[in-house]
Amino acid sequence: MAATRLITLHMNKGRTLLQCLQDRTNYAMNPDKTENGELVTAYACDPKSVSQEFLLSKRDYEQKTGKKPKGDVIAYQIRQSFKPGEVSPEVANRIGYETAMRFTKGDHAFIVSTHTDRAHVHNHIIYNSTNLSCDKKFKDFWLSGIALGRLSNLICLENGLSVIAPQPFHSKTTYIHGERKPTFRDGLRENIDIALSKKPKNFDDLLMELSSLGYEIKRGKHIAVRGKGQQRFIRFRSLGRGYTEDDLQKKIEGVVKGAEAKKKTPDYRDDSFDLLLNLQDIIAKGKGPGYETWAKKFNVKNVMKAILFFQEQGLRSYAELEKRAGDASERFDKLSSDIKAYEKRLKEISELRGNIITYSKTKQIYTQYRQSGYSKKFFAEHKDEIMAHKAAKDSFNKITGRLPSVKELNAEYEEVLSQKRAAYAEYKQVKKDMQTYQVAKYDIDKILGIDGQQKETKHQEHTR
Structure with a gap:
């Protein structure tokens, strides 16, 4: 995110x-x-x-x-x-x-x-x-x-990261240009969510997670915390609905109970809405039976989309999907590396071309400077040209072999630029393919209940 x-x-x-x-x-x-x-x-x-x-x-x-x-x-x-x-x-x-x-x-x-x-x-x-x-x-x-x-x-x-849920245009968020800066309470609510995502077993564990995030804990009748840069402690009860001590206790209890129960429904993802659905977490947070029903239908749609994708792509095994996802990712990385190399070379050519032109333009001034016996007065009058000439000449010492002409550099620049454009055109398509296969693989993993060591087992089963 x-x-x-x-x-x-x-x-x-x-x-x-x-x-x-x-x-x-x-x-x-x-x-x-x-x-x-x-x-x-x-x-x-x-x-x-x-x-x-x-x-x-x-x-x-x-x-x-x-x-x-x-x-x-x-x-x-x-x-x-x-x-x-x-x-x-x-x-x-x-x-x-x-x-x-x-x-x-x-x-x-x-x-x-x-x-x-x-x-x-x-x-x-x-x-x-x-x-x-x-x-x-x-x-x-x-x-x-x-x-x-x-x-x-x-x-x-x-890149497989979580995302920020879409905000209405009038929403006072910290993510939109021109709107207010986040308050300490905004930051505390966000860090509480981060701490809750680590599934603390009790309220003390939650406080320990907040402490690891840099918060100072003040215990008493009403527990309060103070983060970096804050002058005053903030009480949980002042954070509003969902973040009071009672509300957080209920959330933690719900998560613990949900983790102990047998998980019947796997997780799915629908990137078209930027949502990560975890049915068990939804139930634990008490969203209600209506939301639970909607989530189940949502997950069924994801199953259908994954099956349809398999049919359209002619995929018959998990190994095929894994290979295509891996090939697309490798090609994407290769093109990314090539584009950076092309950009680096274009920059080198531009700098060398500029140095050659500067050397040529300032050569006469530097010759006069030498003929003057390296006069201090002449140097003061033409300092910029003389220093530019020296810098250009020093840069040539780093080049092995013959110094190319401006015409040759122009030709190489056009060739490298053409290669970069061709690579970037393929880069966009490969990136799209990589995204498609990675999302499909993610959904298939979830549908099959594959994670960790199960992936290796499932891979072996499909390749027999």
């Missing part, structure tokens, strides 16, 4: 554009929060010089369009927070990269920084408001925050 928020970044009073960009990007890439920079990835830019690259693109935009609007948005930030314990930092970073790529459609440079300094892993994604062609700006369309949340949910589903 990932909660998202879209934030516009503007110029701060008394700060230059570069300083404002550096403030945002430096905070996002803080090595103390990103495992010494290991959890920072980027697209179409270098994390070490991202603020300078964003600045240069804005200057190119002004030259191309002649526009210089006041109070303009300099960048956008996506905050993407994951449910504690559900995802590793590496997977969270990959999901953040995928979210940014699909939300910007690959038209804007961005960095993805995954922070691990809190109980919940979260991403800070900063993307340039100016596109890669430097001729347009990102348009913050109406309800863009909701669109971002839906995209994040979809990517979470594709």
Whole structure:
């Protein structure tokens, strides 16, 4: 599960554009929060010089369009927070990269920084408001925050994570752009739900789970807790219906009784509604007989859909389904790796091409500098050109063999770009296939009651 928020970044009073960009990007890439920079990835830019690259693109935009609007948005930030314990930092970073790529459609440079300094892993994604062609700006369309949340949910589903239930447009949630920040009580309710998901045996176990999530427990006539950053304790009875001590006691008792009973109905999933159904949990929470009846019908529909899928795909065994799901996943991973390699090479070509052009443009100035006997006065007058020339020349030393021409680099760039486009076209189809097979496999596992060691046994039975 990932909660998202879209934030516009503007110029701060008394700060230059570069300083404002550096403030945002430096905070996002803080090595103390990103495992010494290991959890920072980027697209179409270098994390070490991202603020300078964003600045240069804005200057190119002004030259191309002649526009210089006041109070303009300099960048956008996506905050993407994951449910504690559900995802590793590496997977969270990959999901953040995928979210940014699909939300910007690959038209804007961005960095993805995954922070691990809190109980919940979260991403800070900063993307340039100016596109890669430097001729347009990102348009913050109406309800863009909701669109971002839906995209994040979809990517979470594709990666086997839980999702946030759809919210009405007027709902005061923390997941939609422009709405209020979560309160300490909101965070406490969410963490209580997380603690309950671990099936505590009694109320003391629930308090221990909250303690492990960073809450201080205060016992007395009315039990209260205090989380990180809070000044005052919060009593359970102030959290509202479903979160009072009595309500939580009933929930825990219901879960324990449900776990002790023999489970007659397996779990099913229907991704078209972003729901994870667990019939036993529904009964334990006291949703009522009407809801239980609906859930049973819902699960029957899932069984029918799974059987129909088997027929349409010509699948005759569990082993076939498992193989197709595995093949699709492997191909998806291979294409993802290829696309990243193509992007890396395109960036290398662009940098080398730029260095060659810079070297050529500044060669005459540098020659005059040498002829002047490396005059300090001449250096002061032409410092930028001389330093750029030296930097370009130093970069050539890293190249083994003959230095390619700009024409050769242009040809290679077009070839690699063509390969990337072809790979990305297949990537979209393979991703769709992988999602289809993984969802089908999940449903079949649940229908057959397969989990853990049972999967290996069932696999052997179908391959005999």
